[in-house]
Amino acid sequence: MSALQSPLRNSILDAVRKNQPPPQPMPKIPRFHATAPDDHVTLFSKGVARMAGVVIADDVGDMDSFLRKRYPDAKVFCSAISEYEGTMRPSSLNHWSEASAIDVCVLRSPMGVAETGSILLSDIELQVHTIAFLAHDLVVLLDPKEIVDNIHSAYEHPYFKSRPYSLLMTGPSGSGDIGGITVHPAQGVKTLTVIFSPSPTSKRT
Amino acid sequence: MNPIDQAKNAEAFLADTTHEDRLDKLLWMMRMRRDAAARLVTEWEELRTLASEIKEHTLSNLAEYLEQFEANAKANGVIVHWATDAHEHNQIVYDILAENRIETLIKSKSMLTEECELRPFLERRNIRVTETDLGERIQQLDDQPPGHIVGPSIHKTTKDVATLFSQKYGSDPNNEDPAYLAGVMRDNTRPDILHATAGMTGANFVVAETGAIVVATNEGNADLSAHTPKLHICSAGIEKIIPTTESLAVFIRLLTRSATGDAITQYTSSFRGPRKGATMHVVLVDNGRSERLGMGRFWHSLKCIRCAACMNTCPVYRRSGGLSYGATYMGPIGIIVMPTFDVRKYSELPFASTLNGSCSNVCPVKIDIHEQIYGWREIMEAKGQIQVVKKAAMRVADKVLSSPELYQVSTTALSTTLDLLPHFAIYNRLNAWGKHRDVPEAALETFHQWYKNHRLKANEVLGL
Numbered sequence: 001m002s003a004l005q006s007p008l009r010n011s012i013l014d015a016v017r018k019n020q021p022p023p024q025p026m027p028k029i030p031r032f033h034a035t036a037p038d039d040h041v042t043l044f045s046k047g048v049a050r051m052a053g054v055v056i057a058d059d060v061g062d063m064d065s066f067l068r069k070r071y072p073d074a075k076v077f078c079s080a081i082s083e084y085e086g087t088m089r090p091s092s093l094n095h096w097s098e099a100s101a102i103d104v105c106v107l108r109s110p111m112g113v114a115e116t117g118s119i120l121l122s123d124i125e126l127q128v129h130t131i132a133f134l135a136h137d138l139v140v141l142l143d144p145k146e147i148v149d150n151i152h153s154a155y156e157h158p159y160f161k162s163r164p165y166s167l168l169m170t171g172p173s174g175s176g177d178i179g180g181i182t183v184h185p186a187q188g189v190k191t192l193t194v195i196f197s198p199s200p201t202s203k204r205t
Numbered sequence: 206m207n208p209i210d211q212a213k214n215a216e217a218f219l220a221d222t223t224h225e226d227r228l229d230k231l232l233w234m235m236r237m238r239r240d241a242a243a244r245l246v247t248e249w250e251e252l253r254t255l256a257s258e259i260k261e262h263t264l265s266n267l268a269e270y271l272e273q274f275e276a277n278a279k280a281n282g283v284i285v286h287w288a289t290d291a292h293e294h295n296q297i298v299y300d301i302l303a304e305n306r307i308e309t310l311i312k313s314k315s316m317l318t319e320e321c322e323l324r325p326f327l328e329r330r331n332i333r334v335t336e337t338d339l340g341e342r343i344q345q346l347d348d349q350p351p352g353h354i355v356g357p358s359i360h361k362t363t364k365d366v367a368t369l370f371s372q373k374y375g376s377d378p379n380n381e382d383p384a385y386l387a388g389v390m391r392d393n394t395r396p397d398i399l400h401a402t403a404g405m406t407g408a409n410f411v412v413a414e415t416g417a418i419v420v421a422t423n424e425g426n427a428d429l430s431a432h433t434p435k436l437h438i439c440s441a442g443i444e445k446i447i448p449t450t451e452s453l454a455v456f457i458r459l460l461t462r463s464a465t466g467d468a469i470t471q472y473t474s475s476f477r478g479p480r481k482g483a484t485m486h487v488v489l490v491d492n493g494r495s496e497r498l499g500m501g502r503f504w505h506s507l508k509c510i511r512c513a514a515c516m517n518t519c520p521v522y523r524r525s526g527g528l529s530y531g532a533t534y535m536g537p538i539g540i541i542v543m544p545t546f547d548v549r550k551y552s553e554l555p556f557a558s559t560l561n562g563s564c565s566n567v568c569p570v571k572i573d574i575h576e577q578i579y580g581w582r583e584i585m586e587a588k589g590q591i592q593v594v595k596k597a598a599m600r601v602a603d604k605v606l607s608s609p610e611l612y613q614v615s616t617t618a619l620s621t622t623l624d625l626l627p628h629f630a631i632y633n634r635l636n637a638w639g640k641h642r643d644v645p646e647a648a649l650e651t652f653h654q655w656y657k658n659h660r661l662k663a664n665e666v667l668g669l
């Protein structure tokens with residue numbers, strides 16, 4: 001804080017203290033856990049589809065052949081997972097704006113959210129944050145066992161208290177700003193595909 | 206300065222029936238989507254109560270939470286600034302940019318930076334600003350302020366945008382396909398994004414416990430703006446603080462459902478600190494908020510999470526267009542917030558309402574919006590800010606609201622309220638939206654009747 005900032009800060013805090021209404025209690029937030037675990041996968045898949053994302057529940061086999069078939073025009077395949085090489089790794093990007101040259105990026109998400117169809121990504125999975133919005137197509141592996149019921153459970157994930165960047169991503173970027181009709185993509189990724197794939201390091205059973 | 210004449214401004218919008226009719230239908234559809242989404246959440250009303258209580262708790266302990274946020278943000282490597290007013294905010298942002306020799310800035314949508322008129326401030330100092338939100342960029346290119354707090358260009362037709370883009374970007378003026386137009390925008394702004402050396406975002410929520418700034422966008426443009434360059438400046442009003450990540454979940458569940466009917470935005474992002482080699486600044490802005498906190502009758506307006514549900518449901522807003530309010534915040538929330546900035550300039554806004562209570566019914570944080578609107582009318586009268594015709598309109602409202610039975614009716618049935626108001630109170634000069642229309646169709650059903658009758662239809666609309 002600069003020397004000038006300190007009086008400003010204190011005068012704002014003083015004004016706030018002077019005008020604050022009498023303290024009111026913080027309510028206890030119940031844990032709204034409505035769905036049975038069996039429903040999580042179905043609900044999650046519906047949520048992704050509602051936001052124009054795609055879920056692939058079947059085993060895709062060899063990742064390289066799968067991706068080349070699914071994205072025939074793509075040249076730059078970036079892999080942020082150990083089980084697939086791709087044509088490059090996030091660590092090879094010198095400048096973060098270079099992520100815009102990535103056609104397809106493959107990542108693994110540590111958590112899905114049944115209520116919304118969201119997947120969690122952070123600086124750990126992305127390594128280069130801009131991949132989450134500058135790459136053209138995202139392919140995200142998710143262990144179905146890692147799908148939590150709702151947003152309350154999602155925000156219990158330790159990332160939100162420990163990581164500099166965490167993102168709940170739900171479908172590809174979109175906008176309804178022109179004529180009120182939602183179109184994809186907007187500024188961020190063009191497509192988002194979630195592949196159910198058991199995590200090699202899953203702790204859940 | 207003369208008071209903003211919302212009614213006169215609305216007349217201009219109403220003169221063009223294509224725009225008026227389209228906006229009315231579009232916003233009503235959003236309201237329907239909101240209702241359908243809310244109905245799918247069993248605990249919706251409980252969440253609204255919780256959100257209201259969390260906000261009231263936070264605002265009544267605001268100084269403590271601001272200090273907690275500051276300490277945690279600093280520990281995360283964020284540089285925290287404090288601004289008493291809009292000018293200080295703008296100067297702080299400019300100084301950061303000047304210090305870093307920044308000439309181009311990309312930014313995501315932020316109503317606070319609109320409130321502070323940051324863009325013209327920076328542009329006068331030779332900093333080129335590119336808005337990255339599609340709607341906000343459309344408004345920037347058209348040299349207009351936002352017309353809606355969630356969809357800034359929602360009042361424009363696809364033809365308007367096709368014409369604008371053809372003039373500014375040389376695209377096909379006859380191609381009105383929104384997907385094509387969004388692509389034009391993407392192609393034209395991407396170079397600015399990739400070469401920008403600084404980015405700005407607003408904040409939907411500021412979490413005291415973790416020092417996190419939480420921003421919700423559909424386009425990913427807050428993330429683009431925050432992380433493509435190495436310098437991220439976030440502007441946040443001091444009322445955006447919430448205590449914990451646990452409480453954040455309550456608001457995230459309510460925000461997008463209330464705004465558009467979707468369960469969540471495509472990108473709901475938590476920014477807690479700079480990445481390696483980058484810098485993150487947060488500017489905490491008062492600009493009249495601490496004063497409003499002391500206004501016994503009006504401090505609840507600080508609970509607002511800017512979802513725009515009150516605007517989408519408001520018959521006056523839907524038929525007047527956002528620009529008619531001549532204000533940063535428009536519709537019901539604008540009516541109760543803008544007079545705190547300038548009582549004279551916004552003295553007529555509290556009359557741009559039917560007091561039907563639908564705004565309060567949809568508000569996810571349970572702000573007593575229509576009661577505050579009535580309160581502002583009383584203040585305008587006490588301050589001698591209103592003309593004779595409005596005094597007459599208010600006496601009618603006074604009669605309605607002072608009787609418990611009539612009041613009950615007025616907040617549950619728009620039709621009844623309008624029946625109670627004499628013709629001149631509805632169809633007078635200040636109710637231009639009424640002069641041009643018969644009584645709004647919402648008058649035919651109450652909010653609750655509507656729920657009952659449209660349950661199935663709304664589900665069909667959503668394809669659920």
Ligand code: SF4
Nearest residue numbers: 509510512513515568
């Ligand atoms: S006043 Fe309520 S309904 Fe209106 S924008 Fe704010 S939170 Fe939403």
